[in-house]
Every structure is written in C-alpha cells, then in structure tokens.
Amino acid sequence: MLTRADFWQFVRRFKLAPPNETIVLxxxxxxxxxxxxxxxxxAPVGWQxxxxxxxxxxxLRSQSREETDFIQTYCHQRNIPLTVATWHHGQLTSGVEEAARIFRYQTFDAVVQSARPATLWLAHHNDDAVETMTMKLxxxxxxxxxxxxxxxxxxxxxxxxAFSLVRPLLPYTKSDIREYANRHHVPHYEDVTNQDERFLRNRVRQQIVPAFRDMNAATAAHVLxxxxxxxxxxxxxxxxxSQLMEQVVIRHQPDQWTMDRTQWRALPRGQQSLLLQYVSQPSGQTLxxxxxxxCLDLINSSRASGEVQITQQWQLRISYYTILFGQNQTKVWGKKLPVGLSCNSIVFFPTGESWQLRKMGPGVAIAVPRxxxxxxxxxxxxxxxxxxxxxxHQSLRRFLINRKVPQTERDQLVLAAVGQAVWYIPNLYTRQLSEHEQPDTIKVMLQYTK
Incomplete structure (x- = not known):
C-alpha cells in the first residue's frame, strides 16, 4: 500500500532527496x-x-492541448514552478516512441542543468520495471x-x-498508485493509447504483468x-x-581494440560472451x-581471417593470432569495401549474409592466380x-541494364571479382568455369549464404 509516510520513509532510507538539491519532476x-x-x-517537515x-x-493526441492547460492551471494555483516544452515535429510514420523519448530526455537534461544542483524524479513504478525487464529479456x-x-x-x-535520476515509485505497483489517487482525490488524465495492443509494451502490460502478479503477492519486492x-x-x-581486458588487449586506439586471439580463446565460452559484450559497449549497439x-564461432575457429559486421560503423575481424574490434572507414551495406577474400576465410554482413572461400566444397568455382x-x-x-x-563478354553495366536492375540496387550491389572479371553477383549472375582457363590459375570455391 502506498502512503505518504511509507513513501518518505523509503526516500529517507535510500537518501534520494539531498537537502540542497532541487527536485525536477x-x-x-x-x-x-x-x-x-x-x-x-x-513532504513531511524537514524533507520539503x-x-x-x-x-x-x-x-500526438487530440487532448494534449487540454492536458497542457490543466497542468498550467494546477501549478499556477499551487505556486509550483513549471516548464512546458512543446515537441514540434512533422509527419511521423515510424520510430515515434523513440523520437519522443529522445526529445523528452533532452528537455529533462536541460532543465536539470539550469536548476543545478538538482535531481530528476520520474514516476516509473513496479509494473513498469516488470514490463521493461520482460521486453529486454x-x-x-x-x-x-x-x-x-x-x-x-x-x-x-x-x-x-552528471546528475541523479531517481524513480521513487519503483517499490509500488500500478494498483497501489491508483488506490492512492482515489484516497487523496488526485486529478489526472488517462492516456487512451495505453490500451492500444498494437504496441508491444501495452500487450505486456495487459497480458503478462497481471499473470506475474498472480504468482506471488510479494512480486513487487522481489522485482526491486x-x-x-x-x-x-x-x-x-x-x-x-576490466582485468581480463588487460590480459587480452594488445593495443587500444580511439574506436579500435587489437586483442590477442590465443589469450581470448583460453577463456571459457561464457566469459568470452560477456567480454565481447563489454568490448562492444562503446559501439552503442547491444549485440x-x-x-x-x-563472433565467437569465428574467433574459436581454425580460420586465419574473417569478420563479422556489428553495425554500419563497427566490425569484428580476425587475422591469424589477433582480433580487431573497431570502426569501419567506408560503408556499403554497412561494410568496409573492398575486401580481399583469401582461402579459408569468411566475411559476415549485418543482415546475415556470409561469403566464404575454400579450396574445395560446394559453391561457385572460380579461377584465381596461383x-x-x-x-x-x-x-x-x-x-x-x-x-x-x-x-x-559483355560490360557489367549493359548486363544490369538489360536485366532491368534499378539504379539504386546497382549502387548497392556487392560482387565477387578477380581483377575486372566478375564471377558472382548474388541472385543475378554466376560465371561458369571454363576448361580453357589460364594455366597459371587454380580453382577455388566461393560459397555465399543468406
């Protein structure tokens, strides 16, 4: 049950409200x-x-103007300082929630900085914690x-x-909050979009959280x-x-780590997985x-070289006894091109495609210089x-025009070539190995998978 006394006891215990800091709500x-x-x-005496x-x-909603008027009146009548920010945006077709979140936190950051020393308090509660945990999992x-x-x-x-971001309602469930609002007649608005099951979070909120609460009456405390x-x-x-990094890192430059592949492979695979996620954090991408x-299959394989594209800017590469994790210089398909593919090496693209060159096996037969x-x-x-x-022979340009391949697709094509002889374009062209290839060439097999 949420009460004023219990709430402020929790704030005291965790020292969430330093006496000299403004609370930005x-x-x-x-x-x-x-x-x-x-x-x-x-707040009780001494904690105001x-x-x-x-x-x-x-x-984003028709009632937003009404809600803005409401909060302005509410704060004015109670002499509460208020900052109102309006998100001016054009037509939004996708990524609305993330774009709104970014603008929201930019605004919070600016107000906190202007009110320093200050802490930011947000009203996330225990149900929000369950939803977030479930969605991340x-x-x-x-x-x-x-x-x-x-x-x-x-x-x-x-x-x-830096400043503190505080969520003092995390010990309490949504039902606790509604009961408090009813007892103390707290005015508020309901966001009708919270019932829209087209959004994943709403489906989790309406289907999973109630079932989770039914398992045990103490789930709120357990989540906390x-x-x-x-x-x-x-x-x-x-x-x-951090200690393991000292063992495996050979050289660290801005946006690039060179690591000892032998030292890395000596670690249990579970530790390798955690270390890889730790190394990748500067890329801003959750693997x-x-x-x-x-990545781990490549590192622990017998291959001498290969790479995995993490994002459009970041990649992991192996070269014999070293592992390189860092940023690309140029981007095509999120890929640094051109790339030389030697025997027994493999290259991964971020969408799952891979190119592999071997001396024998399935794939496209290619003649390469000895x-x-x-x-x-x-x-x-x-x-x-x-x-x-x-x-x-025909120019590749004429071939693509004859096949009516759009210009945008032509600009994005990645092909396998020896010199200016094109041997393979996924889904478009495969050159047949001739019996009359030059005597100073050998046959290798190119395998492309998607």
Missing part, C-alpha cells in the same frame, strides 16, 4: 506522475525541497541489457555535469530486490572483465544472440565485364 498529467507530484507536495515541474506537450536476453529500471542511477550527458542485486552483480562482473554466436589466390568483394567499377554463356 517529469510530469505527464497521467495518474503515476500526478501522484508523485502530490507526494512531493506533501525546492521543486520544478517539467511537462512536455508531444502534440524477449529482445536479447543479454546480461548487460538488464536490470532495466533502477531506483537511482547516474545520468551522464556528454560535456554536461532482483534489479538491485543484478546491478551490483554487473558492477562486480565489469571489474573482472544480438546471433552476432555473439557468429601467385595471389584471392577474390575481391567490392562494388561495381568502370570496365567490369561478365562472360556470357556463349563465351562472349
């Missing part, structure tokens, strides 16, 4: 944030703090994705000073304990991973399970030609 006019505002307004409310009109299951929402975290913003202990465990693991498997047995993966170039079935 993110308020949406929904029941959660309006209850939090009411709790702060009714300077307060600043931040409200954002996202201009469904999305990746990655160790560093969890624990999700925490009571207190430190928010770093580039050159701006889990997030606290997992955050502590992450800190310990990061300390250990998918598939990417982790591809002196430099390599196939180049690259974009098309002036002078490229293909060999027709009758043995005649």
């Amino acid at each position: 993110g308020v949406s006019t929904g029941v959660d944030s309006m209850v939090l505002l009411d709790l702060v307004r009714h 703090r300077a307060m600043q409310v931040v409200y954002i009109d996202h201009q 469904a999305r990746s299951g990655a160790f560093f994705e969890q624990p999700g929402l925490q009571v207190q975290t430190i928010r770093h913003q580039n050159t701006q000073a 304990r889990y997030t606290e202990e997992l955050a502590a465990a992450q800190s310990l693991v990061e300390d250990r991973l 998918t399970g598939r990417q982790i498997t591809q 002196s430099a047995p390599a196939v180049v993966l690259r974009q098309r170039q002036p002078g490229d030609e293909i060999q027709l079935t009758n043995g005649q």
Whole structure:
C-alpha cells in the first residue's frame, strides 16, 4: 500500500532527496506522475525541497492541448514552478516512441542543468520495471541489457555535469498508485493509447504483468530486490572483465581494440560472451544472440581471417593470432569495401549474409592466380565485364541494364571479382568455369549464404 509516510520513509532510507538539491519532476498529467507530484507536495517537515515541474506537450493526441492547460492551471494555483516544452515535429510514420523519448530526455537534461544542483524524479513504478525487464529479456536476453529500471542511477550527458535520476515509485505497483489517487482525490488524465495492443509494451502490460502478479503477492519486492542485486552483480562482473581486458588487449586506439586471439580463446565460452559484450559497449549497439554466436564461432575457429559486421560503423575481424574490434572507414551495406577474400576465410554482413572461400566444397568455382589466390568483394567499377554463356563478354553495366536492375540496387550491389572479371553477383549472375582457363590459375570455391 502506498502512503505518504511509507513513501518518505523509503526516500529517507535510500537518501534520494539531498537537502540542497532541487527536485525536477517529469510530469505527464497521467495518474503515476500526478501522484508523485502530490507526494512531493506533501513532504513531511524537514524533507520539503525546492521543486520544478517539467511537462512536455508531444502534440500526438487530440487532448494534449487540454492536458497542457490543466497542468498550467494546477501549478499556477499551487505556486509550483513549471516548464512546458512543446515537441514540434512533422509527419511521423515510424520510430515515434523513440523520437519522443529522445526529445523528452533532452528537455529533462536541460532543465536539470539550469536548476543545478538538482535531481530528476520520474514516476516509473513496479509494473513498469516488470514490463521493461520482460521486453529486454524477449529482445536479447543479454546480461548487460538488464536490470532495466533502477531506483537511482547516474545520468551522464556528454560535456554536461552528471546528475541523479531517481524513480521513487519503483517499490509500488500500478494498483497501489491508483488506490492512492482515489484516497487523496488526485486529478489526472488517462492516456487512451495505453490500451492500444498494437504496441508491444501495452500487450505486456495487459497480458503478462497481471499473470506475474498472480504468482506471488510479494512480486513487487522481489522485482526491486532482483534489479538491485543484478546491478551490483554487473558492477562486480565489469571489474573482472576490466582485468581480463588487460590480459587480452594488445593495443587500444580511439574506436579500435587489437586483442590477442590465443589469450581470448583460453577463456571459457561464457566469459568470452560477456567480454565481447563489454568490448562492444562503446559501439552503442547491444549485440544480438546471433552476432555473439557468429563472433565467437569465428574467433574459436581454425580460420586465419574473417569478420563479422556489428553495425554500419563497427566490425569484428580476425587475422591469424589477433582480433580487431573497431570502426569501419567506408560503408556499403554497412561494410568496409573492398575486401580481399583469401582461402579459408569468411566475411559476415549485418543482415546475415556470409561469403566464404575454400579450396574445395560446394559453391561457385572460380579461377584465381596461383601467385595471389584471392577474390575481391567490392562494388561495381568502370570496365567490369561478365562472360556470357556463349563465351562472349559483355560490360557489367549493359548486363544490369538489360536485366532491368534499378539504379539504386546497382549502387548497392556487392560482387565477387578477380581483377575486372566478375564471377558472382548474388541472385543475378554466376560465371561458369571454363576448361580453357589460364594455366597459371587454380580453382577455388566461393560459397555465399543468406
């Protein structure tokens, strides 16, 4: 049960409201944030703090103007400082939630910096923690994705000073908050989009959270304990991973790590997985399970070279006894091109495609010079030609035009070539190995999978 006394006892125990800091409250006019505002307004003697409310009109719903008027009147009548920010945007077709979240936090950051010293209080509750935890688990299951929402975290913003982000309602469920609102007649608005099951979070909220609560009456406390202990465990693991990095890193340059492949392979695979996720954090990309498997399989394979594309900018490469993790220089398909593909090497693309060159096995037979047995993966170039079935040659440009391949697709094509002789274009062209190839060539097999 949520009461004012219990709430402020929790704030005291966790020291969430330093006496010299302003509480910046993110308020949406929904029941959660309006209850939090009411709790702060009714702080006990000795715990009253300077307060600043931040409200954002996202201009996404017809009632947003009414809600803006409501919060302005509410704060004016109670002499509460209020900052209103309006999100001016054009037509939005996708990524609306993420774009709105970015604008929201940019606004919060700016207000906190102007009110310093200050802490940011948000009205996330225990049901939100369950939803976030469930969605992160469904999305990746990655160790560093969890624990999700925490009571207190430190928010770093580039050159701006860091500050505390506090979620003092995390011990309480949505039903606790609604009961408090009813007891104290807290005015608020309901967001009708919260019932729209087209959004994943709403489906989790309506289907999974109630079932989770039915399992045990103490689930709220268990979720809070889990997030606290997992955050502590992450800190310990990061300390250990930092030690492992000292063992495996040969050289660290801006945006690039060169690591000892032999030292890496001596670690148990579970530790390799955690270390890989730790190394990849500067890329800003949470590795998918598939990417982790591809990277570890490549590192632990007998191959002398190969690579896995992590994002459009970041990749992991192996070269004999070294592992390189860093940023690309040029991007095509998110790929650094051209790439020389030598025997027994493999290249992965971010969408799952892979190119592999072997001396034998399935695939496209290619004749390569004995002196430099390599196939180049690259974009098309002036002078490229293909060999027709009758043995005649045709420019690649004319071939693509005849096949009515759109210009945009032509610009994105990745092909396998030896010199200017094109041997393979996925789904478009395969050159047949002739019995009359030059005597100073050898046959290798190119395998492309998607």
